[in-house]
Structure formats: C-alpha cells, structure tokens
Amino acid sequence: MAHLKKAIWSWSAMQPARDASPVVELSSVDLTYQSGEVEVRALRDVKLRINGGDYLSVVGPSGSGKSSLLNILGLLDRPSGGEYRFEGRDVSDLSEGDRTALRGQRIGFVFQEFHLLPNRTVLENVMVAMLYNRWPRPTRERLARDSLERVGLGHRMDFRPGKLSGGERQRVAIARATVARPSLLLCDEPTGNLDSATSEAILGLFEELRDDGLTLIVVTHDEQVSAHARRTVSMWDGSLSEEDRGG
Amino acid sequence: MDDPLPRSRLSVRDLVSEATAGLFARPGRTLLTVLGTVLGIGALVATLGIAKTAGNQIIGSFNELAATSVVVSSDRGFFGGEAPRIAIPWDAEDRLTRLNGVIAAGSMANVSVGADLTRSVPINDPLGQTEFQISMMAASPGLYAAVRGTLSTGRWFDVGHSQRADRVAVLGRGAAQKLNVVRVDQQPVIFVGEVSFVVIGILVNVDRQPELLNAVIIPEGTAQALYDLESPETVQIDTEIGAASLIASQAAIALAPGEPGLLRVQKPPDPEDLRRDVEEDVNALFLILGGVSLLVGAIGIANVTLVSVLERIGEIGLRRAVGAARRHIAAQFLVESTGMGLAGGIIGTSLGVLVVVIVSATRTWTPVLDPWVPLAAPTLGAVTGLVAGVYPALRAARLEPVDALRAGG
C-alpha cells in the first residue's frame, strides 16, 4: 500500500510545499577543504533561506564555491561550521545513513558532468534514481518513461548515453533528477555548452517543474538562465550575497 | 516533519540485476577474468575425478581370486634348498580351518623321488615312450578346496587315506595325459620306480598352485611313510572376501606360535590401501596445482574488481547521490566478484568433468566422480570470488560521495 501511495503521489500533490515555510536554511555555514598544507575556505559565513517553490540562481566566477554550496545543500558534504536545516530538520548531526536516505528521497541532482552510466540505456539511467528508495519495479519503469517523455526524449529510451548529443544527455540527467519526486532540485551548470534554443527548452522545463512545487537551485554562468530565476545570489571567494532585483 | 526516515533499501533482485549489468558492461574483460577461476576449479575437479576413477580401476583389476588367497611357506634360508628353518606342522590344515574367515586350507610339499621314473600299466603304446620324469607332490585332504581344484573324474583323497598311508594317487591333468590315464573306474595303477599307486582321480584344473597339474599327488601320510617327508612346505589358504589381511597376520602365529617370523606369508595387496595410495598420490600433486591456479584466479578477480571500482568512481558517486548506502555499494561489487567466481566455478566444473570423461574414454575406464564434487566446486568458485571482492568492495564503500563525484567526472 505504501508503494502505491508513493506512486500516486504526483508533482501536483506537492503544491502545499509552495507556502512560505523554508525548505533550506543555512546559517553561518563554513566549508574548509584541507588540501595538504593548504587550507581552502570554499564557503565563508554563508546565510541563505529558500522557501518551498522558490527558483534561485547562483552566479559567480569559477572557483568561487558554487559547487561546494550545492554539495552542502545536497547533503553530499557536511559543513565545517554553522547550521543547515533542510525541510525544518537540522541535518548537521544526522547519521550517514539518514543523510543518504534523505538525499535519495528528497533531493535531485543535475551534475556539472551529468554522471550518466555509459553502459546502461537512457531508461535504465533514469530508473537508477529510484533504485534505492523502495519503489516497486513496474512503477519505476512507468515513472522513468513519463519523466523522459516530459523532457522530450521519448524516442531515445533505449539509447546508450554515448549516442546522445550534449543537450540530450543533459535532459536525461534532468529526467533522472526529477523522476523520484524530490522536493529540492540542485542543478550545476545545466545549460553549459548548450545552444540557446536547447537552453530555452530546458529553462521552460524548469518553469514547469517549479510550477509543480519543486524548489529549484540553479548554478549558472549564463545571464539568460539567471534572468529566469525569481531570486539570484552571487558568490565571490566563498561568500554569498543576494542581488536585489527590486521585486 | 521530524518523523523517522525510511532507510535506503535495495532488493536482492535489483542488486543482482545491477551487478549482472556491471559484469556484462565489459563482457570480454569479465570472461578473461573468469578464466583463472575456470582453470583452478577445472584442475581441482579433473584431479579429484581422475584420482577417483583410477583408484576405482585398481579395485576392479583386483579379482576376487587373488584377494582371497594367502600362502604360507617355510623359509628355506637365504639361498634356498637348505633344510627349512622351521617346520610347518602336519596338522596345519586343522589349525588354520579353525580361524575365523578361513574357507579352506591345505598343505603341500614336493616329494623327492630321486631318479625314479613313472609309468602306467598296462603299456598300450609299445612304440611310444612309456616312462616319464614326473614330479610328485604330497597334499593334505583340504588342499583340493583351498586351490579350488576340479576333478574330471574320480575323487580326492581323504583323511583316512593319509592316516593309513594308502598307496593312492591323484594325477594332475598333465601327468594323466603323459601316462595316458583317462578313466579311474577300473582302478588303474601307476608305478613310480618300483612303488605302485592306485589312481583314484584326475585333477583337470586348479585356480592356485598350478604345478599340481603336472604332478602325481599322493596323501601326506603316504609320503611320510614311503619317502620320509619331513613336513609340509607350503600352506594354501582360501579366505573369505576381505579377510585376507587378517588371516595373513594370524596364520603364521597359528602354525608356529613360538617363532611366527620364520614363516613367509604371501598375502594379496590390500586393494583399498592401493586405491588410497593412488588417489593420494594423484591428489596431492594436482590439488596443489589446482589450489595455486585458484589463488591466481582469485588475485585476478580482486585485481579486475579493483580496477573496475576505480573506473567507476563517478558511478559510485552518482549511486550515493541517489540514495545508495555504503553497504549497497559494497554489496554490488561483492555480488559482481562472486558472480565471476561462480561463473568460473561452473565452467571449470564442466571442463573438469569433461576431462575426466575424455581421459577415462581413452583408457576405457569407467569415469567415477564423488557426487559432492560437482556441487562443491562451483560453490568454491563463488567463495573465491566473494573473498577476492572484499577489498575492492570496501574501497568502493569507503569513498565519500563528494570525492567520488569530483574524481569520477
């Protein structure tokens, strides 16, 4: 029954998450990498509050800490200092197992390098996102097909990623990131190296997802992408500041 | 929203299908990796099978006749021909038939007739030779059964003949032919030198002591009285199956309780011992060989699994990002390595069995294999793979998701 409930649960059912309760709350988060003798402060005193259904873009020069920020937000890494509340829960001191479960069930990633499995079909690549989360097999396949249809790849289900164009790979990554119905979607450079028509299609897709109640954080160098976002924050040498857009 | 989270989970079926996909992603490499285990398991199975088959062959080649014969003879010293160091008693037959496991026993001895020739009466072929140099042997009543003799006609002598020192004789087939005796119902008489004997039977066949077939055989008591025979020289014992070793150890004591060591006892080699020896010889050598190839196979699997962990760091990071716990990552690589070991085990077992069959066929042996071998061998292959996968799997599971994602770009 639990499976069935989960299967029926759709994006639109997540609408209530769009109210003002914060999905993400960072207070004074620091992240320091120890690289041999050198200490790299990738994040300094970062404060950020993102409400459900928000669409936030993160801009900043290369090496400024954007990917590091996403790693913290995505529970892939732990902050060296400060507090992170995800969906109201302090996740700083959750066990490794709980963080893994939370990540797998509530957060979707579109990585800078896609990370598609080269020897699996497009469909299988999308299904991997539901492998560890108690989804029944038939549901997995159906949702994966739906998700691929949604990004316009219905005709590429049985291809290997190596046979796809860059934009198509990107869309497979997006289909995979959204198929398990996360509440937070983290995208690192989702339109890098894409022509403007393809970027436009992907941005349209993001709008749709956001309308479905997904909270969206997009790292980008691209003016066009950040222009679509409701909020834009910029990073500089590990520090984060919000640009005021006057509304 | 602080309710306990459902933990990450991976069903066995999904685990196996992910691992299988991993193995088939690089079929060529997987096949080559499996080869080491194939050789190791194949060598083990072939060894066990051939040893068993050869051992069985040895048992088969031991016929029941040889396995139930024990011969005791009085040792005539190092150069032979001298007087025996110890005499076999006249009642050897009685002493031995009392032992448990003895079916029949009988004693015998060569009787020295000097230059006496043997002839039969009447002489019915005046042109042919009528006198022959024929050996004479003394025998106890029980010898007939102990050598498993067959009479074509007449009878064997009994205790009475021996006690009364009757001048009766049984002719061996060869002796009877020379002397032209074919029937005994007319009580034919033969002469050895000047001594006459009534022929009471013709021995056409014996399974043991074939020299009897060319001899004139007289009762021991007769030989004692007429030729001063001192003692029997040889005792033939027919034992029950499986009792030969035991009887061999008891016979000398029964015949010469004081100095059993002076009697020479010939017993059949224990086929069970022989079989074990052969099996152990073959086994020791090739099991080591098989073990070494298996070890090499395991190192191969460990190596390739480690390489594939390093190649798939990005995949590991991705799986961790979508909710795979460390144990799921470890399990996947363990199942992959175990799968390789199992595949190697199955192929190796098949090849091993094939080798046993082919070797047996070329020697016209019956192939024999313990039934547990074809079951245990693939299991051993799987265990090899499992053990080989432990280190790479732990390496994979220890990776931090961030590091894996960054390194595996």
Ligand SMILES: Nc1ncnc2c1ncn2[C@@H]1O[C@H](COP(=O)(O)OP(=O)(O)OP(=O)(O)O)[C@@H](O)[C@H]1O
């Ligand atoms: N594991 C690490 N060890 C040491 N330094 C690191 C590590 N990971 C990142 N850094 C450093 O932290 C800083 C921030 O890196 P990050 O990847 O977050 O930058 P970014 O803003 O995503 O850059 P880009 O736009 O090029 O992707 C960089 O200076 C980088 O060299």
Ligand SMILES: [Mg+2]
């Ligand atoms: Mg980056």
